[in-house]
Amino acid sequence: DAMVIQNPRYQVTQFGKPVTLSCSQTLNHNVMYWYQQKSSQAPKLLFHYYDKDFNNEADTPDNFQSRRPNTSFCFLDIRSPGLGDAAMYLCATSSPGVGYYEQYFGPGTRLTVT
């Protein structure tokens, strides 16, 4: 089945230690998104790629970076995780439908910072 895959599902890192989260897709979608979701809150868009074009949200901290080496893969790098970065990180993909983009979400990676 076509899907969005996130690895690992659970990640524990130390305060200040760089960490990378991975997302892959078999849907061949143009757009890939990274969201941060804290407990009992809505997902917050960090950035997205439209093909190779990177689009950062204005309020995304510089501590968060992303790479998309090819259509299928996208990575979220957190350069120096703080305690406030502990959250669920969701990857999503989409491709143009008839005037709209339906987003498909992966299962998420829960990041714990110790």
Place this chain on the structure above:
Amino acid sequence: AQSVTQLGSHVSVSEGALVLLRCNYSSSVPPYLFWYVQYPNQGLQLLLKYTSAATLVKGINGFEAEFKKSETSFHLTKPSAHMSDAAEYFCAVSLSGGSNYKLTFGKGTLLTVNP
């Protein structure tokens, strides 16, 4: 700019009772509207979407929603709640044209189903 308001951060129903989760949107252009469900420690799953075709939209798991332009609403309903419906539900809007590849989410409604 668009926005979404979900009335009630927590809704509790008995098994077999009607489920009604409320969503109102604000949009300067015709919107596309989505309902997503999220189970604990999982990603978001699309329940249903309104894309300017039929105003009454049927989704998965017996859910449906009706787009009412005059009320700027897109409420989610299910005639009979099941224990497995307990989850967080998010309403989301995207705009037609322009930056329509982004979603604006409501704050979510946690649905509890009591036996």
